[in-house]
Amino acid sequence: MFNAPWICSRCLSRSLRLIQQKSWSQQLRFSSTALSPEVSISPVLLNRARSIADEHASLTSKLAESFNPKTAKRVGELATTATALKEWDKAHESISELNALLEDSSTDSDLRSLALEDLQTTTASLSVLSENLKQALIPRHPFADLPCLLELRPGAGGDEAGIFANELLRMYTMFCANRGLRATLLKKESENAGASGGSEDRLAEAVMEIETPGSYETLRTEAGVHRVQRVPATESKGRTHTSAVSVVILPSFPRNGEEGDGELNFDDPNSDFYIDPREVNVEKMRASGAGGQHVNKTESAIRLTHIPTGIVVGMQDSRSQHENRRKAWQLLRARIAQQRREAREEEMVKLRRGAMGGVGKMGRGDKIRTYNFGQNRCTDHRSGLTLHNLVDIMEGGEGLKKIMASVRGWLVDQEVGNVFAEEQMKLARETDKAKGNS
Known part of the structure; x- marks a missing residue:
């Protein structure tokens, strides 16, 4: 050996x-x-x-x-x-x-x-x-430091969509409570609330204000269409139904426009977010639904129509006309500000695509997330993250926090791509200009 x-x-x-x-x-x-x-x-x-x-x-x-x-x-x-x-x-x-x-x-x-x-x-x-x-290098979103408004509306899916919208409202309410975000329900309307047999579980529309500064940046990951796949309680044959709920995240401006900073000051006619009161039609009416004789005898409900855009906002949640007017103006400003912001972003997307097929953008009508109750699964279609813990997610727990963090990472990648495309466009223009001068 x-x-x-x-x-x-x-x-x-x-x-x-x-x-x-x-x-x-x-x-x-x-x-x-x-x-x-x-x-x-x-x-x-x-x-x-x-x-x-x-x-x-x-x-x-x-x-x-x-x-x-x-x-x-x-x-x-x-x-x-x-x-x-x-x-x-x-x-x-x-x-x-x-x-x-x-x-x-x-x-x-x-x-x-x-x-x-x-x-x-x-x-x-x-x-x-x-x-x-x-x-x-990513430009900070102009609404990043603002509070926000979260809107929920059921889409396709009938009663099941309204029920799931109510569950999402509860999810976001619990998320805010878990994270110490101050949240107030500005508006909540249930389907057939005024008719006999109406169910409070079927949401028609809800608007929640998250008053904590910076909540827009926290929750902007949630804007889009949320899809649910499950067997409804009313389904006798055990078939899986697919329903959808639209979530919109809007900026919430200070109540006093002068508190706004520069271009966010909605009282300044030079601001991008100024609304000319002469372009808004104000209607006073009696509120519908529960409320007793006070509802029937006073015109406490307010409806605002922005004539140039056709955006309509109605508010009747408060018994006070003054309070309903304030909330309606707050929501109208938020919707118009978001629309103007999206129009500018869409213009940039067109320029990038026209110049070099640059990075696009998901809109509010895109399906962003699927909640599959049969598989105990939640998949975000932007980041690609899938979690099998629906109970925790629907309670606004760590699962929802993880999904939102993954989407923020996806947003960073998209925005870096946008910066890259803009710089490429800038270099291309400079090159063309140099060739023209030579």
């Missing part, structure tokens, strides 16, 4: 570690030289980031000379991108310096070992820094 020479286990471990470090060093030496900005992040996006950083530096210098509120606000908006780019550049500089140290034959073994560890750590962090930089 062949007798292998005895080797100290400690020495063997040390030798293997040195071999692994040498192999890792060689891999990094070749990969890190190729690890240029073009590899870890698109040159187009990097060019956008450097332009923003230059603007940030220029405005910061101006701000040091004389204070200007608008300049200060703009500096704050650009700071995130400038900081993310600075950290990204710092990581690349560190990788270059560490590679140079490892390639230097005069570097001693201890320093080489430390440099190798730093190189591994810095390289591993580069993907996170690149992702942070991409997210920093």
Whole structure:
């Protein structure tokens, strides 16, 4: 039998570690030289980031000379991108310096070992820094810091759609309670509520106000068509029915327009969200449904019609006409603001598609999520996430939170694609202009 020479286990471990470090060093030496900005992040996006950083530096210098509120606000908006780019550049500089140290034959073994560890750590962090930089390039949604209104309307599916709409209202109410978001029900109408045999379980329409600032950003993942697949309680043959509910997320503006910031000030005629009162037809009427003699004798209900767009808002939930008027105006402003915002976004989508087949956008009429009770499954069709815990989701628990987080990740990818498409369009225009001048 062949007798292998005895080797100290400690020495063997040390030798293997040195071999692994040498192999890792060689891999990094070749990969890190190729690890240029073009590899870890698109040159187009990097060019956008450097332009923003230059603007940030220029405005910061101006701000040091004389204070200007608008300049200060703009500096704050650009700071995130400038900081993310600075950290990204710092990581690349560190990788270059560490590679140079490892390639230097005069570097001693201890320093080489430390440099190798730093190189591994810095390289591993580069993907996170690149992702942070991409997210920093995404323009913040103009309604992101606002409270929001959540609208629910049953769609196809008859009674089952109304029942599921009521369950979704409960789900979002519990979600807000679990997350500490202040929520108030502005409007709730049940199908056939005024007729005999009407059921409070079948929702016709509901509007909930989430008063916490920033709730628009939290809940905008929920806008779209929610589909339910299950056997209704009224189904005698055990057949699975498919129903749908539309969820709309709208911005909720301050009650006093002057509290709004700049372009969000709906009392300012120069604001995108200003509504000329002369373009709104106001009707006073008696409320319908439960309420006794007070409902029958007073005109407490209000209906507003925005003539240019045809948007109609009715409100009768309160016994006070003044309160119904306030709520109706709040909802009308929100719907018109969202419509104007969507029109601008759709115009950008058309420009991107026309220029280079750029990234599109899911609208409020797109099916975004399916709740399959037979399979205990909830699938979001944007992020692709599927969870098998419907009870927790319908109670506004961690499952719903996970789904919403996955959609936010999907939104980031979509918006990064939009930024990329816009930069490509900009470069194409500059190229065409240069050719025309030559």
